[in-house]
Amino acid sequence: MKYIRDYQVIVVGAGAAGLTAALHLAPLRTLVINKVKNETGGSSPYAQGGIAAAVVEGDSPELHYQDTLIAGDGLCNREMVTILTEEAGHAINFLLDKKMPFDRDDKGSILYNREGSHSRARILRSQGDSTGAALMDTLKKGADEAEHITCLEGCMVWELHVRDKRTAGLFAWDDKDWIYFECDKIILAAGGAGQVFSNTTNPSESTGDTIALAGRAGVSLNMMEMIQFHPTALDGDKINGRIPLVTEAMRGAGALLIDETGRRIMEGVHHLRELAPRDLVARVIWNTINCGGRVFLDGSNIPDVEKHFPTVSASCRENGIDIRKDPIPVTPAAHYLMGGVLTDAKGRTNIEGLWCVGETAGTGLHGANRLASNSLLECLVFGIRTAGDVPKTSFKPIGDDKTVQPMVLSLSNSVMKSIRWELQELMFTGFGPIRTRAGMEDAELKLKFLEEKAYSSGRVSVSVLNRTNVRKILELENLLYVAREIARAALNNPMSRGAHFLIEEPKKRITA
Numbered sequence: 207m208k209y210i211r212d213y214q215v216i217v218v219g220a221g222a223a224g225l226t227a228a229l230h231l232a233p234l235r236t237l238v239i240n241k242v243k244n245e246t247g248g249s250s251p252y253a254q255g256g257i258a259a260a261v262v263e264g265d266s267p268e269l270h271y272q273d274t275l276i277a278g279d280g281l282c283n284r285e286m287v288t289i290l291t292e293e294a295g296h297a298i299n300f301l302l303d304k305k306m307p308f309d310r311d312d313k314g315s316i317l318y319n320r321e322g323s324h325s326r327a328r329i330l331r332s333q334g335d336s337t338g339a340a341l342m343d344t345l346k347k348g349a350d351e352a353e354h355i356t357c358l359e360g361c362m363v364w365e366l367h368v369r370d371k372r373t374a375g376l377f378a379w380d381d382k383d384w385i386y387f388e389c390d391k392i393i394l395a396a397g398g399a400g401q402v403f404s405n406t407t408n409p410s411e412s413t414g415d416t417i418a419l420a421g422r423a424g425v426s427l428n429m430m431e432m433i434q435f436h437p438t439a440l441d442g443d444k445i446n447g448r449i450p451l452v453t454e455a456m457r458g459a460g461a462l463l464i465d466e467t468g469r470r471i472m473e474g475v476h477h478l479r480e481l482a483p484r485d486l487v488a489r490v491i492w493n494t495i496n497c498g499g500r501v502f503l504d505g506s507n508i509p510d511v512e513k514h515f516p517t518v519s520a521s522c523r524e525n526g527i528d529i530r531k532d533p534i535p536v537t538p539a540a541h542y543l544m545g546g547v548l549t550d551a552k553g554r555t556n557i558e559g560l561w562c563v564g565e566t567a568g569t570g571l572h573g574a575n576r577l578a579s580n581s582l583l584e585c586l587v588f589g590i591r592t593a594g595d596v597p598k599t600s601f602k603p604i605g606d607d608k609t610v611q612p613m614v615l616s617l618s619n620s621v622m623k624s625i626r627w628e629l630q631e632l633m634f635t636g637f638g639p640i641r642t643r644a645g646m647e648d649a650e651l652k653l654k655f656l657e658e659k660a661y662s663s664g665r666v667s668v669s670v671l672n673r674t675n676v677r678k679i680l681e682l683e684n685l686l687y688v689a690r691e692i693a694r695a696a697l698n699n700p701m702s703r704g705a706h707f708l709i710e711e712p713k714k715r716i717t718a
């Protein structure tokens with residue numbers, strides 16, 4: 207095992223939240239650890255719709271605040287929403303300073319777009335529907351140029367070490383061996399947990415690692431039952447464990463949701479029709495599909511649709527669909543975790559020296575349903591705030607070399623794969639966009655059997671295992687942990703709200 211104690215602060219994750227925080231940590235010697243090699247990894251580069259910010263004339267943080275509360279179905283943490291909406295301008299200025307290539311009109315003014323449940327056109331985009339990729343290029347370039355930042359790739363953070371209730375360091379697996387990083391200031395920013403579900407827009411590395419790590423270390427979790435299912439993922443082939451997204455911005459631009467007979471499925475359901483809150487649209491699509499029908503998004507009426515949505519167009523083309531004339535087959539898919547590690551407005555957790563930011567954090571900001579394009583903004587606003595809370599003091603390493611290295615579940619490759627697959631299927635069926643008590647209880651029972659299967663052979667040292675399997679086994683344990691927390695929270699919450707929709711108690715949704 208290697209010991210590293212050269213850094214004053216460690217950031218786990220190189221997505222929008224992790225890199226934003228890292229860029230604001232100067233002059234602290236900062237290490238950014240990323241599980242993925244040669245790319246940023248996580249959901250950030252796949253973001254299509256854009257970044258919401260009420261910064262244009264005729265709009266205001268107040269209006270953005272109201273839209274966020276309505277989408278969140280009354281469960282948003284209002285302090286967090288105030289911060290998000292009021293500090294949006296500062297976050298956008300940070301990106302402008304870093305030369306983020308926002309889409310502009312012929313006169314050079316930034317273009318603002320409309321998305322579902324936003325009362326104003328306030329979505330900033332880049333290269334059409336490639337906002338996430340452009341954002342990550344911008345942040346990555348900044349991190350590469352920053353002298354205080356070192357990036358370590360291909361290294362999976364696994365366990366937090368807490369000594370006397372204070373952060374002391376962490377264990378990570380670099381595909382060859384364990385590394386122990388001794389450090390008293392750690393920011394967790396490893397994204398969401400879409401891979402708990404069989405249908406997801408999240409890439410295969412989104413396995414809730416830092417949620418599981420924090421939970422195991424005794425950090426409180428918050429609102430874990432609140433999973434956002436995006437209504438319109440492409441009903442086609444999976445790539446890197448995820449199904450491609452068909453952005454909500456297409457509906458914002460006028461695309462229609464129809465069934466196989468051409469009927470508009472949102473007509474008469476909500477006054478905003480295709481632009482109704484995501485959870486509601488997802489349920490209507492889920493119901494139509496479960497009754498044996500099919501749902502399509504028809505964007506053929508959008509002028510220059512391919513030019514405006516090049517990412518959607520490319521993934522559709524790979525599935526033999528020409529978005530200029532063909533309706534796109536769509537299905538709901540797990541997209542975003544509103545819950546996560548309980549943190550305050552500065553990213554603090556209940557362990558000293560441990561902060562958390564981005565999708566992995568559960569501030570309560572999004573309530574029961576995230577408003578479109580608010581999560582990249584969250585990564586920026588709360589990334590800046592979290593970094594600002596980290597004391598600029600240096601750490602005197604204790605030199606504790608006696609730390610015992612972690613043991614790993616003893617699983618063969620095939621058993622590990624089959625448990626992951628079964629877990630994803632049961633979670634999508636039992637804890638999907640429409641939940642019933644009987645369905646959740648049945649899924650929870652199956653989850654228990656899977657846990658017994660996974661833990662039945664105990665743990666072994668990594669030297670006993672095929673080292674290429676270790677990372678996947680660690681991910682599986684995290685997935686099981688997060689699934690258990692989702693099930694527990696869902697079964698303990700009898701109140702049907704937003705994404706946690708209980709068929710037995712279909713409370714009327716809060717509407718504008």
Ligand SMILES: Cc1cc2nc3c(=O)[nH]c(=O)nc-3n(C[C@H](O)[C@H](O)[C@H](O)COP(=O)(O)OP(=O)(O)OC[C@H]3O[C@@H](n4cnc5c(N)ncnc54)[C@H](O)[C@@H]3O)c2cc1C
Pocket residue numbers: 218219220221222223224239240241242246247248249250251252253254255256257258337338361362363364395396397398407408409411412413415416451541542563564565566578579580581582583585
């Ligand atoms: C297809 C898609 C489209 C979206 N579109 C939008 C949009 O238009 N607007 C919007 O606001 N939001 C959008 N979202 C949501 C938004 O992209 C995410 O919520 C946000 O990017 C999360 O950023 P993050 O930095 O918290 O996590 P991520 O971007 O997921 O980054 C996590 C990082 O942690 C690393 N990591 C994971 N586990 C470990 C580990 N154990 N050890 C070390 N590193 C680890 C990953 O490799 C990655 O670098 C979209 C999401 C998806 C999936």
